[in-house]
Every structure is written in C-alpha cells, then in structure tokens.
Amino acid sequence: MLEKAKIIVQPTAETIPVMYNPTELSLNKSVVVQGEGSNIQFQRVNDDDLVVNLFFDTYDSKTDVRRYTDKIAALTQPTVGTGVRKEPPTVVFAWAGALxxxxxxxxxxxxxxxxxxxxxxxxxxxxxxxxxxxxxxxLAARGYYNCRQFWTVAENDRLYLVAHKTLGDASLWRLIADANNIYDPLNFPTPADIGKTLVIIDVHGESYSPPARV
Incomplete structure (x- = not known):
C-alpha cells in the first residue's frame, strides 16, 4: 500500500493527510558564515524553507474540495499560546518518517x-x-556540540553560568563538573579554583544524550 504524506499538528498530534503525494521534494541546508577570504568564521547551519506543492481533487465525488484545503489553510492562523499572544502551530511534514x-x-x-x-x-x-x-x-546547528572549549575561572563564576555561556544551556552544568572533577559543585568556585582552566568537553557524538527538560 502506498504510504501517504501527511501534516502532523503539534502538540495535539492531529494528522492531516494529503490527497496525492508530491512528485518531488528539496531538503536543503545553508551554512552561515561571516568574513571573507582567509578570515571566514562559521556561525550556524540553517535548514532552508521547505516548499511543497500539493494537489487535491474531489470531482468524482462532486464535493467541495475546500473541506480538505481549509484544514491546511487553518494552520496559518495564530491559535497556539495563552493570553493575548498566540502563534500558528508547529507542524511536522511526514512521509516515510518525519521530514x-x-x-x-x-x-x-x-x-x-x-x-x-x-x-x-x-x-x-x-x-x-x-x-x-x-x-x-x-545548539547543534550552531556547533556547540562539536568543539572543545576552555574557561578560566573567575571569582563570581557558577557552573550553571559557565554552561550557559559556553554550551548555551545552563542545565549542562553537571557535564562540566564531571569533566573537571569538581566534587562539590554547590560551593564552586573555592579560592583554590580561581584562575584554573576548565575544559568544556565536546558533547557531540552518539554517547551523549542531553538531559531532558522538566
């Protein structure tokens, strides 16, 4: 049986199937850099916009095709959020898996x-x-998980602040503590720690699983 492409609405997981699968898809990435010549600096990797052409036909049943197309048009309306600020829902375009x-x-x-x-x-x-x-x-698109960094400890440093500044996520402070044998992170830094160099380890790779947010 031919698998149909579908649009999955978050966070409700409502599924909107397409009537006919697209004939082609382009999934492109762009590398953002600054500078020229020998002074080019990597900034991040971006997923380019995905443009999909979809076809709907209800001629055989003689029914209004808008019963299908209006479901997709509704996804452009700001309906998600609380209070006065709302935004359109995030959706997943899936075809043999999330694309x-x-x-x-x-x-x-x-x-x-x-x-x-x-x-x-x-x-x-x-x-x-x-x-x-x-x-x-x-964070991965900005390369935070692909390089080893170093940090010189100052008097007012706290591990969660170091994690936020170097890895972009304060919740990764324990990773820094473990890598640098800091056994009492609540009292860090002690006078003996001032001026030391911390290794901010490479957290890229299959062995690393970022902690779940709660």
Missing part, C-alpha cells in the same frame, strides 16, 4: 475546476514551511 518541522509561513491556493454550482472541486496548494528547532537542535 521537516516548522511553521507554515506561506500558502498559495489555486482552484482550477468548479461544478456548475460554483463549488470548487480541484485545487493546487503551494505550501512553504519555515524550520523550527528545539533548543538542543539549535
């Missing part, structure tokens, strides 16, 4: 066939998704 996670930032709808009553029965949708990353995915 892209992001917001729908552009929707082009073209209705190309109508019944005599004027009801549209055929539509083409151009859907543009902009990538949305988790905190850990964003």
């Amino acid at each position: 892209f996670t992001g917001l729908i930032v552009r929707l082009e709808q073209k209705f190309t066939l109508f019944l005599e009553s004027g009801v549209p029965v055929r539509a083409e949708l151009g859907v543009t998704f902009k990538s949305v990353l988790t905190t850990q995915q964003d």
Whole structure:
C-alpha cells in the first residue's frame, strides 16, 4: 500500500493527510558564515524553507474540495499560546518518517475546476514551511556540540553560568563538573579554583544524550 504524506499538528498530534503525494521534494541546508577570504568564521547551519506543492481533487465525488484545503489553510492562523499572544502551530511534514518541522509561513491556493454550482472541486496548494528547532537542535546547528572549549575561572563564576555561556544551556552544568572533577559543585568556585582552566568537553557524538527538560 502506498504510504501517504501527511501534516502532523503539534502538540495535539492531529494528522492531516494529503490527497496525492508530491512528485518531488528539496531538503536543503545553508551554512552561515561571516568574513571573507582567509578570515571566514562559521556561525550556524540553517535548514532552508521547505516548499511543497500539493494537489487535491474531489470531482468524482462532486464535493467541495475546500473541506480538505481549509484544514491546511487553518494552520496559518495564530491559535497556539495563552493570553493575548498566540502563534500558528508547529507542524511536522511526514512521509516515510518525519521530514521537516516548522511553521507554515506561506500558502498559495489555486482552484482550477468548479461544478456548475460554483463549488470548487480541484485545487493546487503551494505550501512553504519555515524550520523550527528545539533548543538542543539549535545548539547543534550552531556547533556547540562539536568543539572543545576552555574557561578560566573567575571569582563570581557558577557552573550553571559557565554552561550557559559556553554550551548555551545552563542545565549542562553537571557535564562540566564531571569533566573537571569538581566534587562539590554547590560551593564552586573555592579560592583554590580561581584562575584554573576548565575544559568544556565536546558533547557531540552518539554517547551523549542531553538531559531532558522538566
């Protein structure tokens, strides 16, 4: 049986199947750098926007095709959040597994066939998704997990502040403590620690699993 592509709405996991699978997909990445010549500095890796063309046809059943397309159009509306600030939901475009996670930032709808009553029965949708990353995915895209760093301890340093400044995540303080044999992290730094160099270890690799957020 042919697997259908689908759009999965977060956090409800509502699934919106497409009627016909797209004929092609481009999943591109861009490396962001600064500088010129021999002074180029890496900044981050970005997932480029995903643009998907979807086709819907209800001519055989003589029903309104908008019963399908309106579900996708609704994903551009700010409905997620509390209070006065809301935003469109994050969605996953999945086809044989999750391919892209992001917001729908552009929707082009073209209705190309109508019944005599004027009801549209055929539509083409151009859907543009902009990538949305988790905190850990964003850190990985900026290369935080790919390089060993060093930190000289100052008087007012705390391990969670060092973790935030070097790894971008204060919750990784225990990783720094373990790597530098700091047995009493609550009393760090002691006078003997001032001026020491901490090794901020490379947390990239299959052996490392970032701690779950609570």
